[in-house]
Amino acid sequence: MKMQRPRRPSRFHLADTAQQIVGGFLLAGPFVVTEEVWMLAVDLTALQALATIAVVFAIGYATLYKADPTRDQSEETTIAGIPIRFISLMGVSFGSVAILAILFGAPDTFIAESESNLSTVLITFRAVTLGSVFSVVGAATADTLFSK
Template sequence: MKFRRPNRFRLADSAQQIVGGFLLAGPFVVTEEVWVLAADMTIFHALATICVVAGIGYAALYKADTTRDIDVEQEIAGVPARFISLLCVSFGSVLILAMLFDAPDTFLDIEPLSVEGLRITFNAISVGSVFSIVGAATADTIFSK
């Protein structure tokens, strides 16, 4: 059996993900329909959406890209570092843009820092992350060759 050294996850890999994540997150952060949809979502919907985001990210990194071998990826607590970074970038880019653009204050008719305002913002971030993760995973795959 041949020992294969883990692929080193570099800062450049995260930078590529960030570019893709922010690129596709922006339009959804500033779309009123996303915030209206988020207001009607339950916690179940948000958690299911987060699972979809993770599934899309995993599939894009390790199933769609047949050149990447998950068995030789650098890991953190048994989870590939690239996948952890991808999730952080996808949710983080939506959160950062929402705060920079003051989206919760703009789109919510209630106090953004109230429990209900935070719930809706959480839901909106989960929705925006569906698109952000596609951009982040695509950029990671295209530019990591």
């Protein structure tokens, strides 16, 4: 009878984050520069923004751990019980949209000059949450397709 070794937690590598970044930026770009996203962000309520963030988390989790039958979250290295891969995915999903918005000057282009600084920050935050819905799809898909 052959004994099986206990499985060690999966290692998360820099290459995994790089794959997420490629996918996240690929799908974030078009939504950062779309006027409709910024128009939606102006009228998005706090509850809608929070619900959108929950959708991003759900899409990311489902893509990483439910759509890929070979990946088991319980076997991954964690920080405070949260898989590092998932933490990285959320950072990339929201971060890629935020970075592109700033680099492209989207807030200055799409938000009226009459808005206060606080209002500009809030609108930008809401636009980032909207763009992240698409960025997380690209980031999680790239991570899943190209994982070792």
